[in-house]
Amino acid sequence: xxxxxxxxxxxxxLCPSGAWSRSLxxxxxxxxxxxxxRTESTLLDPAxxxxxxxxxxxxxxxxxxxxxxxxxxxxxxxxxxxxxSTTTTAISFTVEPGERFSFAPPHLEAEGVGSPLLxxxxxxxxxxxPPQPYWAGAVLETEAALLQFLRHNGYPQPRAxxxxxxxxxxxxxxxxxxxxxxxxxxxxxxxxxLSPGLHPDYVxxxxxxxxxxxxxxxxxxxxxxxxxxxxxxxxxxxxxxxxAPGPGLPMRIHGDIAPLRTxxxxxxxxxxxxxGLETGWEHRSIFGAGERxxxxxxxxxxxxxxxxxxxxxxxxxxxxxxxxxxxxLDETTRGYATRALLLGARARIEGDDRVAVxxxxxxxxxxxxxxxxxxxxxxxxxxxxTLSTVDSPLDPRQGLRLxxxxxxxTSLEDPSRSFLLTSAAAWAYLPLTPRLILALRGRSAxxxxxxxxxxxxxxxxxxxxxxxxRGYAFQSAGPLDADDDPEGGLAAVDGAVELRWWINDTWGIxxxxxxxxxxxxxxxxxxxxxxxxxxxxxxxxxPIGPLRLDLAVPTLGKRExxxxxxxxxxxxxxx
Numbered sequence: 001x002x003x004x005x006x007x008x009x010x011x012x013x014l015c016p017s018g019a020w021s022r023s024l025x026x027x028x029x030x031x032x033x034x035x036x037x038r039t040e041s042t043l044l045d046p047a048x049x050x051x052x053x054x055x056x057x058x059x060x061x062x063x064x065x066x067x068x069x070x071x072x073x074x075x076x077x078x079x080x081x082x083x084x085s086t087t088t089t090a091i092s093f094t095v096e097p098g099e100r101f102s103f104a105p106p107h108l109e110a111e112g113v114g115s116p117l118l119x120x121x122x123x124x125x126x127x128x129x130p131p132q133p134y135w136a137g138a139v140l141e142t143e144a145a146l147l148q149f150l151r152h153n154g155y156p157q158p159r160a161x162x163x164x165x166x167x168x169x170x171x172x173x174x175x176x177x178x179x180x181x182x183x184x185x186x187x188x189x190x191x192x193x194l195s196p197g198l199h200p201d202y203v204x205x206x207x208x209x210x211x212x213x214x215x216x217x218x219x220x221x222x223x224x225x226x227x228x229x230x231x232x233x234x235x236x237x238x239x240x241x242x243x244a245p246g247p248g249l250p251m252r253i254h255g256d257i258a259p260l261r262t263x264x265x266x267x268x269x270x271x272x273x274x275x276g277l278e279t280g281w282e283h284r285s286i287f288g289a290g291e292r293x294x295x296x297x298x299x300x301x302x303x304x305x306x307x308x309x310x311x312x313x314x315x316x317x318x319x320x321x322x323x324x325x326x327x328x329l330d331e332t333t334r335g336y337a338t339r340a341l342l343l344g345a346r347a348r349i350e351g352d353d354r355v356a357v358x359x360x361x362x363x364x365x366x367x368x369x370x371x372x373x374x375x376x377x378x379x380x381x382x383x384x385x386t387l388s389t390v391d392s393p394l395d396p397r398q399g400l401r402l403x404x405x406x407x408x409x410t411s412l413e414d415p416s417r418s419f420l421l422t423s424a425a426a427w428a429y430l431p432l433t434p435r436l437i438l439a440l441r442g443r444s445a446x447x448x449x450x451x452x453x454x455x456x457x458x459x460x461x462x463x464x465x466x467x468x469x470r471g472y473a474f475q476s477a478g479p480l481d482a483d484d485d486p487e488g489g490l491a492a493v494d495g496a497v498e499l500r501w502w503i504n505d506t507w508g509i510x511x512x513x514x515x516x517x518x519x520x521x522x523x524x525x526x527x528x529x530x531x532x533x534x535x536x537x538x539x540x541x542x543p544i545g546p547l548r549l550d551l552a553v554p555t556l557g558k559r560e561x562x563x564x565x566x567x568x569x570x571x572x573x574x575x
Contacts (some may be wrong), residue, residue, distance in 0.1 A: 022086070022087075022088070022089055022090050022091055023089065023090045023091075024041065024043050024044060024090070024091055024093075025090050025091070025092040025093070026092075026093050026095075027092060027093070027094040027095065028094055028095040028096060028097065029068075029093065029095045029097075030072075030075065030077070030095075030097055030100075032075055033068075033071050033072055033075055033077070033095075033097075036071045036074075036075075037064075037067065037068050037071050040064075040067050040071065041064050041067070042060040042063050042064055042067075043057075043060050043061070043064050043091060048060070061084055061086070061091060064093070065082055065084055065093070068082055068093060068095070069082055072095070072097065073136075074135070074136040074137070075100070075133075075134070075135055075136075076100040076101040076102070076133055076134030076135065076173065077097045077098060077100055077101075078098075078101055078166050078168065079098035079099070079168065080095055080096060080097045080098050081095070081096040081098070082094070082095050099171050100133050100134065100171075101133070101134045101166060101171045101172055101173050102130060102131055102132065102133050102134055102171070102172055102173070103128050103129055103130055103131075103132045103133075103134055103138075103172065103173055103174070103175070104130065104167070104170070104172035104173060104174040105129055105130060105174070106125045106128050106129055106174065106175045106176070106177070107174065107175075107176045107177070108121060108122055108125060108146075108176075108177050108179065109177065109178045109179065110178075110179035110181060111178075111179070111180055111181060112181060113179070113181060117153070120149065121146055121149065121150075121179070124142060124145050124146055124149060125142055125146075125175075125177075127141065127142050128142050128175050130172075134173045139162070139164065139175055142175075143160050143162060143177065146158075146160060146177065146179065147159070147160060148217070150179070150181055151215075151216075151217040152216050152217055152218055153214065153216070154184045154185060154186070154214040154215050154216075155181045155182055155183075155184060155185070155215070156182070156185055156215050156217070156240055156242065156249060157182040157242055158179060158180065158181045158182055159179075159180050159182070160177055160178070160179050160180075161177070161178040161179075161180070162175065162176070162177055162178075163175070163176040164176075183247070184214075184215075184247065185215045185247055185248070185249040186211075186212050186213060186214055186215060186247050186248055186249065187209045187210065187211055187212065187213050187214075187215060187219075187248070187249060187251060188211060188241075188244065188246075188248030188249050188250040188251065189211060189248070189250050189251070190204065190207060190211075190250070190251040190252075190253065191250065191251070191252045191253070192204060192252075192253045192255075193252070193253070193254050193255075194253075194254075194255045194256075194257060195255070195256050195257045196257070197257040197260055197285055197288065198232060198255075198257050198285050198288060198289070198290065199288045199289045201289065202285075202289045202290045202313070202314075203227065203253060203255070205314055205318055206223060206226050206227055206318060207223055208220075208222045208223045208226070209223070209251075211248070212248070215249055220238055220240075220251075223238065224236060224238050227255070230290060231258065231284065232257060232258060232260070232284055232285060232290060233255045233256065233257060233258055234256045234257065234258040234259075235255065235256045236253070236254070236255045236256075237253070237254045237255070238251065238252070238253050239251070239252045239253075239254070240252075257285075260283055260284045260285050261281070261282065261283050261284075262281070262282045262284075263279075263280070263281050263282075264279065264280050264281075264282075264544075265277070265278070265279040265280075266278045266279070266570070266571045267570075267571075268568075268569060268570035268571070269567070269568075269569040269570070270465075270466055270474075270566070270567070270568050270569075270570075271473075271563065271565070271566045271567045271568070272465075272473040272474055272563070272566065273300060273301065273302050273303075273474060274300065274301050274302075275300065276298065276299065276300030276301075276303075277297075277298070277299045277300070278296070278297070278298045278299075279296075279297050280294065280295055280296040280297065281294075281295050282294040282295070289313070289314075290313045290314075291310065291311065291312055291313065292309075292310070292311040292313075293308070293309070293310050293311075294308070294309045294311075295307065295308045295309075296308075301332075302331065302332050302333060302474070303329075303330070303331045303332075304329075304330045304331075305327065305328070305329050305330075305331075306327070306328045307325065307326065307327035307328070308325070308326055308327075309323060309324070309325040309326075310323070310324045310325075311323050311348075312324070315347075316347060316349075319349065319350045319351075320347060320348070320349050320350075321347065321348045321349075321350075322345065322346075322347055322348075323344075323345070323346050323347075323348055323358075323360070324344070324345050325342075325343070325344045325345075325346075326341075326342070326343050326344075327340075327341070327342040327343075328340070328341055328342075329341075329342065331458070333474065333475055333486070334473075334474075334475065334476070334485045334486055335370060335457060335475060335481075335485045335486040335487060335488065336368055336369060336370030336371075336457040336458055337368070337369045337370070338366050338367065338368045338369070338457075338458040339366065339367045340364060340365065340366035340367070340458070341364075341365045341366075342362065342363070342364050342365075343362065343363045344360060344361065344362040344363070344382075345360050345361050345362075346358050346359060346360025346361070346362075346382065347359060347360055354387055354388055354389055355385075355386070355387050356385075356386050357383075357384070357385050357386075358382070358383070358384045358385075358386075359381070359382065359383040359384070360381070360382060361379070361380075361381060362379070362380045362381070362382055362407075363377075363378070363379055363380075364376065364377075364378040364379075364380070365377055366378075366456065366458060368456055368457055368458050370457040371457065371481070371487075374456065376411065376413075376456050377411065377412040377413055378409050378410070378411060378412070378456075378459075379409070379410045379412055380407050380408060380409045380410070381407070381408055382405065382406075382407040383405065383406050383407070384403065384404065384405040384406075385402075385403070385404045385405075386401070386402065386403045386404075387400070387401065387402045387403075388400075388401040388402075389401070390427070390429060391429075394544070394545030394546070394572050394573070395541075395545055395546050395572075395573055396427075396429045396439070396573065397429055397431055397437050398429050398430070398431050398437075399428075399429055400426070400427070400428050400429075401426070401427040401428075402424075402425070402426050402427075403423075403424070403425045403426075404423075404424050405421075405422065405423045405424075406420065406421070406422045407420070407421045407422075408420050408421075409421065409459070416450075417450060417454050418449055418450070419447050419448065419449035419450045419454075419455060420447070420448050420449050421445070421446075421447050421459070422445065422446055422448075423443065423444065423445035423446075424443070424444050424445075425441075425442065425443040425444075426440075426441070426442050426443075427439075427440070427441050427575055428440040428441075435501060435502040435503070436499070436500070436501050436502075437499075437500045437501075437502075438497075438498075438499055438500075439496075439497075439498040439499075439500060439573070439575065440495070440496070440497055440498075441495055441496045441498075441575045442493075442494075442495035443492070443493065443494050443495065443516075444491075444492070444493045445461050445491065445492045445493075446461075446490060446491045446492075446522050447459075447460070447461060447490045447491070447522075448490075448522065452487075452488070452489065452490050452520055455488075455490070457487075457488055460487070460488025460489060460490070460518075461478075461488060461489050461490065461491060461492035461518050462474075462475035462477075462478055462486060462488050462489075462492065462518050463475070463477040463478050463492050463493075463494050463516050463517050463518040463531070464476040464477030464478065464486075464518075464531070466550070466566075466568045466570070466574060467574060467575065468494050468514070468516070469494050469496075469514045469515065469516050469517070469531055469532075469533050470496075470512065470514050470533050470535055470550060470552035470566060470568065470574070471514065471532075471533025471534065471535060471552035471553050471554040471555070471562075471565070471566055472531055472533055472554055472562060472566065473562070473563065473566065475488070475518075476561075476562065477494075477516065477517045477518065477531040477557070478492070478517055478518030478519065479518065479519070479520050480559075480561070484561045486518075487520070488518060489518040489519045489520045489521070490519065490520065490521060490522050491518070491519045491521065491522045491523065492516070492517070492518040492519070493516045493517065493530075494514065494515065494516025494517070495514070495515060495516055496512055496513065496514040496515075496574070496575065497512065497513050498510055498511070498512035498513075498537075498574070498575075499511050499512070500539070500573075502539070502541075505541060506540065506541050507538075507539065507540060507541075508538075508539035508540075508541070508546065509536070509537065509538060509539065510536065510537035510538075510539060510550070511535075511536055511537075512534065512535055512536075512537065512550075512552075512574075513532065513533070513534045514532070514533045514534070514552070515530055515531065515532045515533070516530060516531065517529060517530050517531045517557070529557075530556070530557060531554065531556070531557035531558075532554070532555045532556040532557055533552050533553065533554050533555060533566075534552065534553060534555055535550055535551050535552030535553060535565075536550075536551055537549060537550040537551070538550075539573075542571070544571065545571050545572045545573075546571070546572065546573060547569075547570075547571055548568070548569070548570055548571065548572065548573065548574065549567075549568070549569050550567070550568040550569075550574065551565060551566075551567055551568075552565065552566050552568070553565045553566075
């Protein structure tokens with residue numbers, strides 16, 4: 001062999017170098033640069049662990065050196081010097097950053113733009129003006145803001161030509177922009193093309209722009225968000241015909257309708273109530289214009305329910321709905337048995353996807369068998385305000401939900417038996433980590449206007465059960481009669497604290513404490529009257545929400561009539 005030394009060097013470069021155990025050391029690197037560099041470094045790639053050859057390491061050192069120099073320039077260190085050194089235990093990058101360059105006054109030109117608009121554009125460039133230190137990200141963010149401002153003010157297709165000049169003598173960087181605004185446009189005619197199942201008028205009523213109005217990209221985005229929020233579309237595109245002549249910009253909306261029918265079913269098991277079945281059917285555009293018809297059937301030993309609800313959109317204007325409902329209820333609890341017919345009509349006004357106000361009329365015909373056998377004809381005017389920022393109705397992990405309600409009841413048989421039912425409830429979901437959620441719930445309700453004995457037993461306030469105070473039987477966390485049956489009260493408060501931990505994407509566990517109670521008077525006499533329960537839960541993720549198994553025991557406030565534990569099995573989180 002004529003060149004044994006060269007052969008040995010080649011073999012050393014190509015052979016594995018053993019476990020990658022050398023550390024990465026940075027000296028003299030500005031903090032903002034180090035943060036960005038550690039994100040981009042190939043030497044810190046988790047995949048670089050074992051069997052990396054010396055050739056691979058050398059290539060990565062070269063790549064990281066070039067990356068570090070580029071990041072230094074992006075933060076204004078145009079005169080920085082980078083050196084590297086390696087030992088058997090470490091790779092070191094040493095930086096002499098030099099003085100950081102700052103922004104010089106920017107220069108902005110815009111074709112065909114009048115003085116007022118040009119002044120507004122110039123004001124946007126404050127982030128790239130003296131005495132701000134140079135940062136390439138500020139240049140890109142400012143340019144995006146300039147183009148966005150034009151798209152909000154009648155120019156749908158602006159573009160920017162940019163030059164960045166670094167002056168090493170003054171250690172400043174000047175940014176020069178030449179803005180080509182393109183022609184000013186207004187909204188023209190809108191053409192709507194949908195797959196069968198939804199009338200185009202439903203879409204046209206949700207347009208946030210009017211023909212002749214100056215083009216504004218925010219109105220286009222708001223229209224798309226509102227249409228997607230209806231849940232009626234599987235895909236939606238809003239296109240602009242930029243090649244059309246004249247100032248009017250034709251708009252085209254293309255949409256594919258999502259499946260409009262849904263069938264759902266669920267099972268549950270509660271210790272005090274036994275098994276239950278819930279099923280329903282829904283059509284989200286039954287007459288072709290976004291009208292929603294939903295039916296629901298519940299079957300269990302203590303409660304059977306059949307209901308239907310028809311929602312008519314745009315009856316009182318956009319985002320104003322009329323909701324017609326009817327229900328038949330047969331319920332038997334420890335305290336009473338009732339058979340009821342409930343009819344209602346209410347208007348719903350949505351300010352956005354977070355706030356909604358509902359108000360309307362309701363009629364309740366009920367035969368109640370309990371302390372007394374009575375038939376009630378009640379007329380009411382329910383009113384409710386809701387606010388919600390939760391991310392998911394079935395398994396919320398972040399957000400807040402509030403609900404305030406008031407419902408005056410008038411007896412059609414005896415107006416002196418009229419009363420007012422009010423309630424306030426709040427739910428909060430705080431993500432402590434991506435998989436650990438703290439869930440909080442609280443409710444307070446009261447009946448005023450008459451005595452408890454004059455309130456129908458099926459409308460009185462109760463506490464206890466799977467959605468109230470776990471560990472206690474349904475409606476049992478409150479006053480009892482001589483036979484230990486729930487009497488209901490004029491006030492109720494309850495709340496819960498639950499810690500939910502998703503171990504992985506499939507399994508989760510929970511620990512919770514619930515407390516509260518129902519009271520014969522509007523205000524409980526002492527906190528010692530409250531009932532407390534605690535327990536543990538198991539969660540299994542399914543496509544339709546988590547399957548929940550909770551075991552709860554009564555703690556403080558437990559009476560001899562309370563069972564030692566309660567078991568709950570159902571779909572969905574308890575709140």
